[in-house]
Amino acid sequence: MTDAAPDSARAATAPAPETPERLPARETWRALYRHFRPHRGAVALGALFTLIGAASGLAQPLAAKSLVERLGTDESITGILLLLTGLVLLGTAIESVGAYVLERTAESVVLAARRTLIGRLLRLRLSEVERTQPGDLMSRVTSDTTLLRAVTTQSVVSAATGGFTFMATVVMMALMDPVLLGVTLGVIVLIGGATALVMPKIAQATQRAQEAVGTISTALERAFGAFRTLKASGAERREAAAVRQAAQEAWRHGVRSAKWQSVAWSSVGLSVQVSFLAVLGIGGARVASGAISIATLVAFLLYLFYLIDPVSRLVEAASQYQVGSAAVARIVQAERLETEEVDGPDARESTEPGAARPSAASVAFEDVRFRYREDLPYVHHGVSFDVPGPGMTAFVGPSGAGKTTVFGLIERFYDASGGRVLVDGKDVQEWPLAELRSAIGYVEQDAPVLAGTLRENLLFGAPGATDDDIDDVLVRARLDAVVRRLPEGLDTVVGHRGSKLSGGERQRVAIARALLRKPRLLLLDEATSQLDAVNELALRDVVAEVAREVTVLVVAHRLSTVTLADRIVVMDAGGVRATGTHAELVAGDPLYGELAATQFLATSAGVSAT
Numbered sequence: 119m120t121d122a123a124p125d126s127a128r129a130a131t132a133p134a135p136e137t138p139e140r141l142p143a144r145e146t147w148r149a150l151y152r153h154f155r156p157h158r159g160a161v162a163l164g165a166l167f168t169l170i171g172a173a174s175g176l177a178q179p180l181a182a183k184s185l186v187e188r189l190g191t192d193e194s195i196t197g198i199l200l201l202l203t204g205l206v207l208l209g210t211a212i213e214s215v216g217a218y219v220l221e222r223t224a225e226s227v228v229l230a231a232r233r234t235l236i237g238r239l240l241r242l243r244l245s246e247v248e249r250t251q252p253g254d255l256m257s258r259v260t261s262d263t264t265l266l267r268a269v270t271t272q273s274v275v276s277a278a279t280g281g282f283t284f285m286a287t288v289v290m291m292a293l294m295d296p297v298l299l300g301v302t303l304g305v306i307v308l309i310g311g312a313t314a315l316v317m318p319k320i321a322q323a324t325q326r327a328q329e330a331v332g333t334i335s336t337a338l339e340r341a342f343g344a345f346r347t348l349k350a351s352g353a354e355r356r357e358a359a360a361v362r363q364a365a366q367e368a369w370r371h372g373v374r375s376a377k378w379q380s381v382a383w384s385s386v387g388l389s390v391q392v393s394f395l396a397v398l399g400i401g402g403a404r405v406a407s408g409a410i411s412i413a414t415l416v417a418f419l420l421y422l423f424y425l426i427d428p429v430s431r432l433v434e435a436a437s438q439y440q441v442g443s444a445a446v447a448r449i450v451q452a453e454r455l456e457t458e459e460v461d462g463p464d465a466r467e468s469t470e471p472g473a474a475r476p477s478a479a480s481v482a483f484e485d486v487r488f489r490y491r492e493d494l495p496y497v498h499h500g501v502s503f504d505v506p507g508p509g510m511t512a513f514v515g516p517s518g519a520g521k522t523t524v525f526g527l528i529e530r531f532y533d534a535s536g537g538r539v540l541v542d543g544k545d546v547q548e549w550p551l552a553e554l555r556s557a558i559g560y561v562e563q564d565a566p567v568l569a570g571t572l573r574e575n576l577l578f579g580a581p582g583a584t585d586d587d588i589d590d591v592l593v594r595a596r597l598d599a600v601v602r603r604l605p606e607g608l609d610t611v612v613g614h615r616g617s618k619l620s621g622g623e624r625q626r627v628a629i630a631r632a633l634l635r636k637p638r639l640l641l642l643d644e645a646t647s648q649l650d651a652v653n654e655l656a657l658r659d660v661v662a663e664v665a666r667e668v669t670v671l672v673v674a675h676r677l678s679t680v681t682l683a684d685r686i687v688v689m690d691a692g693g694v695r696a697t698g699t700h701a702e703l704v705a706g707d708p709l710y711g712e713l714a715a716t717q718f719l720a721t722s723a724g725v726s727a728t
């Protein structure tokens with residue numbers, strides 16, 4: 119592909135996590151050994167079967183020889199025929215069991231690597247995910263792990279058997295003629311040394327190819343993540359060009375890796391042939407001088423050809439090691455991303471079915487300072503407020519004032535850089551994370567609905583909830599009529615990101631999902647999009663009802679919500695500028711007065727203030 123990368127291509131091919139390109143050799147070795155270690159018994163078994171199979175192959179010519187000798191005599195050949203057949207069958211069976219054991223082990227290595235990686239990726243800190251490309255992280259689980267197959271199994275066997283037969287052949291050659299052995303080893307070391315120089319290029323090319331595979335996933339994830347926008351923007355061709363460009367890169371580096379691998383392979387034949395010529399020349403001279411007999415030279419040359427197999431195996435193991443080292447570097451990069459502490463029960467255990475609704479939580483911010491990254495400006499410059507439970511508190515303020523960030527800090531998606539965030543009077547840093555989050559129901563602004571059925575979506579945060587609990591939240595979120603209308607009720611599939619539901623329905627599903635967790639604190643980031651009056655009233659009633667027993671914090675964009683709130687926190691430019699009721703603030707805070715008169719009224723869809 120020759121076209122220049124369009125903007126979309128450049129965005130989609132943004133680099134993955136900032137981590138060292140290559141791991142130091144020692145760390146690569148350690149990381150690969152970590153994947154191999156649990157399976158070393160199985161690999162040894164596979165290697166043993168492979169060796170026995172090969173050994174039984176060696177016995178076959180002997181049995182065949184004996185068979186041929188008997189043909190000219192009166193002796194029965196039935197026994198020897200049966201023995202030969204038995205040997206062939208046994209050899210084949212043992213060899214295929216060996217191959218099966220090795221392949222199975224290879225799959226187990228991949229499985230174990232995937233399991234570890236999946237466990238870590240889903241526990242990554244939000245800030246880490248924001249720094250990386252989810253598509254690229256996915257490709258590390260799906261694609262890079264498969265490259266561990268050969269290096270942790272077949273190449274270990276190749277290295278062991280190759281090394282062993284190499285040593286045995288060298289010993290036999292030493293017994294024949296140490297001088298010729300010196301010549302042979304000299305040639306092998308020379309060519310082997312040159313080959314060793316190209317080996318890192320295999321790893322380098324493989325790593326680049328894998329990075330390009332990661333970019334393909336990233337680009338596709340980006341396209342499918344906004345598929346309607348993609349179509350509406352007529353961006354299919356440009357996005358396809360971005361993906362194709364990444365595919366082309368993967369191909370280019372894959373081919374480069376293949377090129378270096380074939381260079382490595384050709385070194386096997388080259389070293390044996392050059393050795394052969396050198397041995398022939400020097401050996402001939404030694405025969406002429408009477409230092410060795412011609413029989414010794416012939417036997418030595420035969421051993422030289424025996425070397426082809428072990429040297430091939432060693433080269434194979436070395437190039438597989440390079441491929442594996444590229445993959446393991448990317449896997450280690452992903453494993454090094456910071457995860458959240460794993461402490462206590464997850465959603466399954468923390469939400470007991472039918473459990474009594476606990477008391478409302480209190481929330482307080484004490485002079486909280488926060489920025490998303492060291493290199494970004496502060497978003498909160500000393501935010502303070504105090505919210506006793508239950509009741510509804512609305513956060514209002516211009517776009518970008520830091521309202522949604524308040525929720526991120528309460529959920530501990532991020533840690534404050536200064537000050538304290540308190541829930542029930544206790545610093546969120548001191549809460550066991552799972553316990554803190556199990557007390558909270560969170561409805562994001564864009565109310566994400568996941569692919570799957572409606573039931574799966576509702577149970578997402580409370581897998582242990584009963585049918586009665588579900589019925590209850592359906593009624594409370596005004597979803598019961600919607601579910602009745604659906605042909606398959608709760609088991610209706612809602613599509614990728616809930617695309618088969620309307621915007622209002624998605625919001626109510628998100629609220630129902632949060633309520634099913636029986637939260638003590640409900641965080642509701644109100645959608646900025648305009649809802650129809652009926653939907654808006656319905657949601658308003660739901661929230662008001664919940665706020666009777668639960669502490670509800672709402673990032674409010676609608677007057678109907680604000681006027682319902684027990685208290686309003688007005689945020690501006692990363693600080694709290696005023697707190698009070700609607701009436702107090704309209705009278706006392708000019709910014710609030712302006713917001714109420716313009717922004718809220720503009721989006722209140724005709725719902726009048728009370």
Ligand SMILES: Nc1ncnc2c1ncn2[C@@H]1O[C@H](COP(=O)(O)OP(=O)(O)OP(=O)(O)O)[C@@H](O)[C@H]1O
Pocket residue numbers: 248490491494497515516517518519520521522523524673
């Ligand atoms: N994950 C993030 N990484 C870096 N900066 C962020 C991140 N999320 C928000 N910001 C920045 O922090 C500031 C506050 O964002 P926040 O979402 O809290 O504002 P908000 O008051 O909720 O705005 P809105 O009413 O438009 O939703 C904004 O300038 C925003 O660009």
